[in-house]
Amino acid sequence: MADRDDVLGAAQRLLNADPTASMAAVAEAVGISRATLHRHFDSREALLVELGTRSLDRWEQRLDEAEEQALEAGEDPGRLRAVLEELVLAYVDDSDAFAFALTDHVILANAALVERTQVLADREAALVAAAQEAGVLRRDLPLRWFGHVTYGLLVAAREAVRIGDIAPRDAGRLVLSSLLAGVGAP
Amino acid sequence: MADRDDVLGAAQRLLNADPTASMAAVAEAVGISRATLHRHFDSREALLVELGTRSLDRWEQRLDEAEEQALEAGEDPGRLRAVLEELVLAYVDDSDAFAFALTDHVILANAALVERTQVLADREAALVAAAQEAGVLRRDLPLRWFGHVTYGLLVAAREAVRIGDIAPRDAGRLVLSSLLAGVGAP
DNA sequence: CTCATTTGAGACAACCATGTCTCAACCCCG
DNA sequence: CGGGGTTGAGACATGGTTGTCTCAAATGAG
Known part of the structure; x- marks a missing residue:
């Protein structure tokens, strides 16, 4: 009997591979019937929103950890840099699992998720600002640009791994x- | 009376904004009837493949120019670097128009387009190799990685502009x- | 002006996904 | 063993999209 989390996990894997997968396809991938899938999630949109929420939860968790370490690091450039590096590496680990949620149009059209994304982006920008002041990051770039570049490189790495141009462990x-x-x- | 190219242009604009737009929506955006749209393109897939081809044509054109200039540049690092910079700036100019084609799943599933993409990526990699040898690009990174990173940054810039985090002219x-x-x- | 061509509007069948519902089979807890 | 709850299979109505077709209106070249 598939747990709600098992369902979400399997759905995430399938939708990462094929974002247009139908509810029937999701159910099959999870190993349950379509009826049971609908007992977990009222609609396809509800499922997608849940996946989006899950991704944002993970992002928030990574930010929590980074902020905590940044507090300990104070203004020490070396330690701040280490915090940022760890954060980015954590993103890379997560990117494969959550890539789908970051690009799906249903998810991107959800007001609540978009708003929460902005909040998290702002928290990330605060970390970036601290790093800029400590001389770890360039000061001639817009605060928000750093997040976008990071995201772009995650996209790049994911695609490069998929194609086979780089090894996963090198990402x-x-x-x-x-x-x-x-x-x-x- | 819409030219075939007008149709493709309008379709591209619409599908960039909403990749799931139906043929009816495309026809409306172009300003023609659904019947006439089907007179231009037998099927939705045919339209998408045409758009993909169009994007690859543009990419190839940019590569042609860059290769020509690279030949003139010989092994002069400064000139090679200028060629690469111009190529990337050209990509940025094109990215908004062609972003859709680079991510749509129908297009990415088309064998002929995928194959042609590989060919172009290889040509690009050759330019990169020359730049590496001239000391313009890092030598400790996989050849193909450069293309992926460039693509990722195009995604980043497009999204940053869309959100409003950076000005289009700064991209x-x-x-x-x-x-x-x-x-x-x- | 005339006629051939092109176009738009709409009807149409076919298909697919969604969401709901029923019912029988199954499981496991007591 | 018995029964409450869960599941799977499938039927069902619905809505949306695709691709085809017809026919009348508009267009434009001669």
């Missing part, structure tokens, strides 16, 4: 290095 | 600078 290093130092020769 | 500079130098403090 974190490549993202982090390209994010901080760029791909141009020093 | 090129931000992408180029973040791509080559990263967002970490020097």
Whole structure:
């Protein structure tokens, strides 16, 4: 008997591979009947919103950890940098599982999720601001730009792994290095 | 009377905003009837494949220009770097128009388009290799990774502009600078 | 002006996904 | 063993999209 979380997990995996998968396909992937799936989630949209919420929960959790460590780090550039690096690596770990939620149009059209996304982006921007002041990040770039670039590199890594251009285990290093130092020769 | 190219252009604009738009919606956006739209394209898939082809045509065109300039540049690092910068800026200009084609699942599932994408990616990789040898790009990164990172930053810029976090006119500079130098403090 | 061509509007069948419902089979807890 | 609860299979109505077709109106070239 599939737990609600099992259902969400399997649905997430399937929808990551094929965002247009029907409820019937989701049910089959989970290993339950369509009727039972509808007993868990009233509608397809309800399922998608739940997946979006799940992704934001994880993001928030990562931010919680990073903020806590940032507090301990104070204004120490080295430690702040380490906090940021750990945060980005955590994102890379999560990106494969949550990529779907970040691009699906049903989810992106949900007002509550969009609003919460903005709140989290702001919290992230605060971390970035601290890092800028400590001299860890460039000061000539807009605060919010850092988050977008990070997201873009997660997209890049996910696709590169999918195609087979890079090994999964290299993704974190490549993202982090390209994010901080760029791909141009020093 | 809408030209076939007008149709493609309008369809591209609409599908960029809403990738799930129906043929009826496309026809309305173009300003023609559904029947006439079907006279241009047998099926929705045919329309999407045409859009994908159009995007790849543009990409190829940009590569043609870059390769020509790279030939003239020889092994001169400064000139090679300028060629790459111009290429990336051209991508930024195109990204808004062609973003849809790069993410749509129907298009990504088309074998011919995927194959052609690989060919173009290889040509791009050759440019990257030359730049690496000239000391313009880092040598410790996989050849194909550069293309992925560039693509990721295009996604980032597009989204940042859409949200309103950066001004459209700043997109090129931000992408180029973040791509080559990263967002970490020097 | 005339006629061939193109277009729009609408009807149409086919298909697919959604959401609801029923009922029989199953499970497991007592 | 018995019964309450859960599940699967399937039927069902509904709505939306696709692709085809017809026919009348509009268009434009000669």
